Amino acid sequence: MADVTLNKLTKSFGPVEVIPELDLTIPSGSFTVLVGPSGCGKSTLLRMIAGLDDPTTGGLEIDGDNVLGKQPSDRGIAMVFQSYALYPHMSVRENISFGLRLAKTDPTEIDARVEEASKILQLDPLLDRKPKQLSGGQRQRVAIGRAIVRHPKVFLFDEPLSNLDAALRGQMRVEIMELHKRLKATMIYVTHDQVEAMTMADRIVVLNKGNIEQVGAPLELYDTPQTPFVAGFIGSPKMNMIEGAEAEAHGGDLLGVRPEDITLSTEGSGWSGRITLIEQLGSDSYAHVVTEHGAMIVRCGREASDWLDREVVLTPASDKLHIFRNGHRVSA
Amino acid sequence: MPGKTNRGLWPLIMPTFLALVAITVLPILVTLGISLFYVDLTMPGMTRFAGLENYFELFQDSRFLNSLTVTAKLIFIPVALQIVIGLLLAMVLKEKLPGTGWMRMAFLLPAVIPPAVSGLVWKLFIVPGAGGLSYLGHVIGVDLSLDLLSMPGSALTLVIVTSVWVGTPFVALLMLSALESLGEEQYEAARIDGASWFQAHWHISLPEIRPVILTVAVFRILEALAIFPIIFVLTGGGPAGATEPINYYAYVNGFEYLRVDYAATIIFFFFVVMMGICSPFLINIARRESSEEAR
Numbered sequence: 001m002a003d004v005t006l007n008k009l010t011k012s013f014g015p016v017e018v019i020p021e022l023d024l025t026i027p028s029g030s031f032t033v034l035v036g037p038s039g040c041g042k043s044t045l046l047r048m049i050a051g052l053d054d055p056t057t058g059g060l061e062i063d064g065d066n067v068l069g070k071q072p073s074d075r076g077i078a079m080v081f082q083s084y085a086l087y088p089h090m091s092v093r094e095n096i097s098f099g100l101r102l103a104k105t106d107p108t109e110i111d112a113r114v115e116e117a118s119k120i121l122q123l124d125p126l127l128d129r130k131p132k133q134l135s136g137g138q139r140q141r142v143a144i145g146r147a148i149v150r151h152p153k154v155f156l157f158d159e160p161l162s163n164l165d166a167a168l169r170g171q172m173r174v175e176i177m178e179l180h181k182r183l184k185a186t187m188i189y190v191t192h193d194q195v196e197a198m199t200m201a202d203r204i205v206v207l208n209k210g211n212i213e214q215v216g217a218p219l220e221l222y223d224t225p226q227t228p229f230v231a232g233f234i235g236s237p238k239m240n241m242i243e244g245a246e247a248e249a250h251g252g253d254l255l256g257v258r259p260e261d262i263t264l265s266t267e268g269s270g271w272s273g274r275i276t277l278i279e280q281l282g283s284d285s286y287a288h289v290v291t292e293h294g295a296m297i298v299r300c301g302r303e304a305s306d307w308l309d310r311e312v313v314l315t316p317a318s319d320k321l322h323i324f325r326n327g328h329r330v331s332a
Numbered sequence: 333m334p335g336k337t338n339r340g341l342w343p344l345i346m347p348t349f350l351a352l353v354a355i356t357v358l359p360i361l362v363t364l365g366i367s368l369f370y371v372d373l374t375m376p377g378m379t380r381f382a383g384l385e386n387y388f389e390l391f392q393d394s395r396f397l398n399s400l401t402v403t404a405k406l407i408f409i410p411v412a413l414q415i416v417i418g419l420l421l422a423m424v425l426k427e428k429l430p431g432t433g434w435m436r437m438a439f440l441l442p443a444v445i446p447p448a449v450s451g452l453v454w455k456l457f458i459v460p461g462a463g464g465l466s467y468l469g470h471v472i473g474v475d476l477s478l479d480l481l482s483m484p485g486s487a488l489t490l491v492i493v494t495s496v497w498v499g500t501p502f503v504a505l506l507m508l509s510a511l512e513s514l515g516e517e518q519y520e521a522a523r524i525d526g527a528s529w530f531q532a533h534w535h536i537s538l539p540e541i542r543p544v545i546l547t548v549a550v551f552r553i554l555e556a557l558a559i560f561p562i563i564f565v566l567t568g569g570g571p572a573g574a575t576e577p578i579n580y581y582a583y584v585n586g587f588e589y590l591r592v593d594y595a596a597t598i599i600f601f602f603f604v605v606m607m608g609i610c611s612p613f614l615i616n617i618a619r620r621e622s623s624e625e626a627r
Contacts, residue, residue, distance in 0.1 A: 052520050073526030085517035089539040098535070099525030146525070 002063030002076065002153035002186055003028040004049060009058035011044055011210075018044050019210040021058070026188060027203070028063075031180045033189045035197040036207035037233070042190045045207070046156050049188065050079050063153050073099070078147035079156040082163060084139045086131040086146075093127040096145045110149075117145040120179065137168045144179065157189040161196065173200055194234050198222070206230050224322075226329045231256045231322055237286060239322065240296040246271075247323070252330050256322035259286060260299040263315045266307065270315035271296075275307050289314060360603060366596035373590045386597035396598065398573050399581040403602075405488065406577050407556040410495040415549055417496065418503030423533050425504070426511045436508075439501040447498060447558065451565035454494045455481075484574030487567050491575045494566065495559045503548055510544040511537055543620060550613040554606065578602050 004026040011019040019041045026032045034042040047053040048060065051072035060068050067075045086095050093114055100110045118124050121141045131139055140160055147155055157176070161169045177200055180187050191197055197204050198218045206213040206221065206229070214221055214230045225231035231239045239256045247255035263270075264287060273291030278300075285305065287298045291314060298314060323330050370382040390396050421439065425432050442450060457464040460477045469476025480486040514537065522532040538545075557579045563569060569576030569584065576584075578598060586595030 050520075050524060052523065071526075072520075072524045077524070079521070079524050081517045081521060083515060083517050085515065085521035087518060087521075087536055087540075098522075098527075102526045102531060102535075146521070150525075 004154055004186065004188065005059075005061040006045075006049075007059035007061070009045075009048065009060060010056045011041070011048060011053070012056045017210070019055075022210070022212060024205065024212060024215070026186060028186055029184050030203050031177070031187045031189065031201055032203045032205060033191060033197040033201035034205050034207060035191055035194055035233070036213075038192055040207040041210040042192075042207050043158055046079075046158055046188060046190045049075075049154070050077055050156050051075050052079075073103075076153035077156055078150045078152035078154075079158065080140070080143045080147050080160045082159040084131070084143045084163075086139060086142055088131050091128050091130055092123060092134070092142050092145075095131070095142055096123075096149055099146070099150055113149040113151075114145075117148040120148065120182065121145050121175075135168075136164050137172060140164065140172060141175070144176070148179075148183070153186065155183075155185055155187040157187065159191055160189075161191075162193075169196075176200065195236060198234065204234075206233060208233075224329065225256075227327055228254055228256070228324050231324070237297045240298075242293040244293070246293055250321060250323050252323035252325040254324040256324065257316045257320060259297045261317045261320035262296070262298045263317070264289075264298050264300045264304055264307075265313050265315065266310070268313050268315060270313045272311060272313055274311055275304065275309065278305050278308055280305070287312075360600070363596045363600045363603070366593055367600045369593055371591075371593040373592060382593070386594055387601065389594070390597060390601060395573060395576075396578075396581060399576050399578045402488070402573070402575060403557070403577040403579075406491065406495065406559065406575075407553055410492050410499060410559075411549060411552045411556055413492070413496045414499045414503045414552060415545060418500050418548075419507050419545070421500070421504040422507035422511050423537070425508050436505070439504055441501070442498050443502040443505075445498075446561070448561035448565050450494060450498050451562040454490065454497070454562075455566050458490065481567055482571055484571055487571055487575050491559065491563060491566060494562050495556070498559070498562070499552060499555075503552065506544065506548050507541065510541040514540055543617075546613060547617050550610050550617065554610060 004024075006022055006024045009019060009022045009024075010017070022045070034045060036042050044053060048055050049062075051067065051070060055068070059066060062075055062077065072079075087098065090098065096114050096117055097110045100113060105113075114127070118127060121144060123138075123141060123145055126134060126138060126142070131142065134142065140163075143160070160176075161172050164172060173196060176187075176189075189196075189200060201218055203215065204218055204221055205215050208229050213233075214226045218234075221230055221234045225234060225239075228241065232241065235258060237259050239258050240262070242255040242257075243253065247253055271291045271293060273289040273296065275287045275289050277288040279286040279288070280302075285300050285302055287300045287304050287307070289296050289298055289312065296314065367386055368381065368383060370378070370380050370385070372378050425436060425439075445453070458480050460466060460479045465480075466477040478486070480490050518536055519532050522536055527535060557577055560577075560579055560583070563575055563577065563580055567575040569580045579602070582595040582598040582602075585591045585598065
């Protein structure tokens, strides 16, 4: 376990500044998810921590040691890549033990560590297979096994589930969370998928254009987003945003309300609108409503399917409104 | 696809098939035929069937046996050097260091210069007392004005160097494209695993591009004797047969001694030997390609 400290870190590729200046401390033993849209710099940040890219300026410490200038293998990290990055000509066993063999670790020790990792990840029956003989999920488990045997202080995951189908993604999410619980290591996980971030993290760092928008626990970000960007990015479906007089009436220039914090009815007072579409998800239904303040999505019961193309009234919960002014939260 | 369906495709395949037979199989068969006869171009009426006489003569001909040894040296040494140097160059070019962009173009130059011109370039370079080598020796204070073509060892070395100079760039470009097809993340994973630059190439690049290396090696071996023009211009097979490979000896027999039958015997014998060496590899390559297509 180790904490990771980024101190005034910047990164530019030629004239393009990807990360302007960033300070961040990732606590020891935490499962921190870096989340943000494509191009926000989250993978660049991870690669700098790994030592695959050098920062332009700033400091970087892992477990209190300045690791700038150190080789990736000397930083006490292990990384799991989106494409798995397995060596196709090597068996699963050889893939997992490659780093240890390079480090001239005692063969008995190598066998013990491979056995330990394969037990954790249920890779025993696959050890003599080549990567092309494995499914996507199995390949990713091998990639994780390769990380585990290094006994790293920090695990780095670069969108490891992006290449898997939805069912396998859900399964691997659980496996990685269990792994964290078991190893209690610091894990830094990059994703653009806010559902992954919400379900896996004990701490989320939301990045936008290389800047940190907000750092906090998943529900903290969900309940009290500090910026409109976080409010819009965290949560699915997205938070409904209203500008203009209605927002001004609540003391801000932007008013946000989540789909589940709006009640839909056919009469009463509130925002009036017309249901144009209903998405049935089984457990939930989402009504797409065109209102006087723009298009909104509202979580509703199954009975709402009878209201398609009808005029309805939307009543937001007054204690669940998110009010922003000049890009910052003004309400509690 | 079932056989019945394939039958309709024959008219499409036939022209190519016939063209291939006309330009490859037929000349080989004609060569075999000539080798089985006694042919004297100066006495056309004396042509007679000779059976394997010419083949028996081959193994008593010391000049032919010498040309076999020279051929082996001129095939395997340059090809081995082309592969090793080409691979190292490809590894360096892959790093996209400053200047490697124009270096790629510069590397192509020897490959696009006609071999006879390459031979002339090297011949001019080593002219004793006047060539670039002598000048280089003068600049660094060493006497390099030796007549390299007059000594068997240095003449053979020079032919090998020229052959490597001509063939390496193309090999390097093939290796480079093979290396660039490998995922960058594998190398990054290897760096995290603690592999140095060389270890990453040794443990990842080499095993993964092994099929490409093998294919390139086989084709370079088959093409190795295309250095005929270089030898023709540079050494003429001398001194004392030190740089005379089998095809040059066949040329001498056919066009200088007018022994067309013996030249055909040499060439057909060489064809059989080369096919014997390369066929397993060619079959392997063809199988691999068809299995990749089927996938």
